[in-house]
Amino acid sequence: MSKRLTLGIFGFGVVGQGLYDIIKTKDLNLSIKKFVIKDPTKERSLPASLFTTDASVILDDPEINTVVELINDADAAYDITVRALRSGKNVVSANKKMIATHLEELVKIQQEHGTSLLYEGAVCGSIPIIRNLEEYYDNELLHSVSGIFNGSSNYILSKIFNEKQSYEVALKKAQDLGFAETDPTLDVGGYDPKYKLAIVASHAYGLYINPDEILNLGIDKLGNSDIQFANEKNYKIKLIPLAKEVDSKHVVLYVLPKFIRKDNILSNVENEYNGVLVKAAFADEQFFYGKGAGGHPTGSAVLSDITALRYDYRYEYKKHLESQQVEYSTDYQLEVYFRYADEKTLEQIQFDSISERYYAENFKYVIAKINLQEIIKKRDLIHQDGNFLAEII
Secondary structure (H helix, E strand, C coil): CCCCCEEEEECCCCHHHHHHHHHHCCCCCEEEEECCCCCCCCCCCCCCCHHHCCHHHCCCCCCEEEEEEECCCCHHHHHHHHHHCCCCCEEECCHHHHHHHHHHHHHHHHHHHHHCCCCCCCCCCCCCCHHHHHHHHHCCCCEEEEECCCCHHHHHHHHHHHCCCCCCHHHHHHCCCCCCCCHHHHHHHHHHHHHHHHHHHHHHHCCCCHHHHHHCCCCCCCCCCHHHHHHHCCCEHHHEEEEEEECCCEEEEEEEEEEEECCCHHHHHCEEEEEEEEEEEEEEEEEEEEEECCCHHHHHHHHHHHHHHHCCCCCCCCCHHCCCEEEEECCCCEEEEEECCCCHHHHCCCCEEEEEEEECCCCEEEEEEEEEEHHHHHHHCCCCCCCCEEECC
């Protein structure tokens, strides 16, 4: 028999509204007691009595046993989550930055207080990747987890390669449709997929990694020359995070734009869709595909976590408890395309080898092997205006 849940929800934006739309269509043995919102003057589709601006109304209410956190502010989300878990309430969150940054501490708090924090909605919208890594792949030897984790940048790249739009036009369209923020750096700079990758690495490999230690280069320096190069070589460009086991003791993590061939399964993931590719020793290759953003897709993942709490579900973090831990490494060689503006820049970067070099008045690039550590060390130099780096896979 499932237990009855009384919900207090923080946030009534796109995901909060989407979640409410889904809940009202089903009989799930749960009820929503209160929403905490930031702006009390904004017109809402529900009675005013359901809303408050005071977090304590939810956090101090003994009747509310489940807190759903759906706000953008990672610091505020952290405070809400910690208070709720310590007061004996279970929490469902969709805040990937907050979870990625504080995961190790949040796991300890859950263990100390016997509470549960679930966050399927924080990674890849409607795709149930966290639960699968936690349960289905709990004893699997995972070679790698990669994919398209960010719908905004993927939408922009789809418009560029399928409709021949410029980066600027595609970005503006993504902003007009609400896929990208006014300041799109979080998405196009690769920060959003980096937070998601840190969470995935925890459930895939038992690693707690500070996201600041993971390299992320985005598509914000993408130029017409790079698009032309990709088209001539029959590539598409996708922004792809990767968690990969390089040997039995080490895992590499990074987010880079990548040139991928059109027969690669990820090349068919378009617009705001996400795709997660899991390569395992015994299950071989498996692919998860679904909408990565939007109120109803993300709301469905949040609801999946809420309904799991009716049966006292919690992540066990089994891979963190295994005796033979893998470690995070940055010692890994990649093949890259590097388009640069200034010859002096090229002289300051230590490539292991250069296999191709092109030099024209307005377009200079090399195809080269380089160690991930060198990219991290020279990140600012590599990513300054006039340069663009992408891995070739």
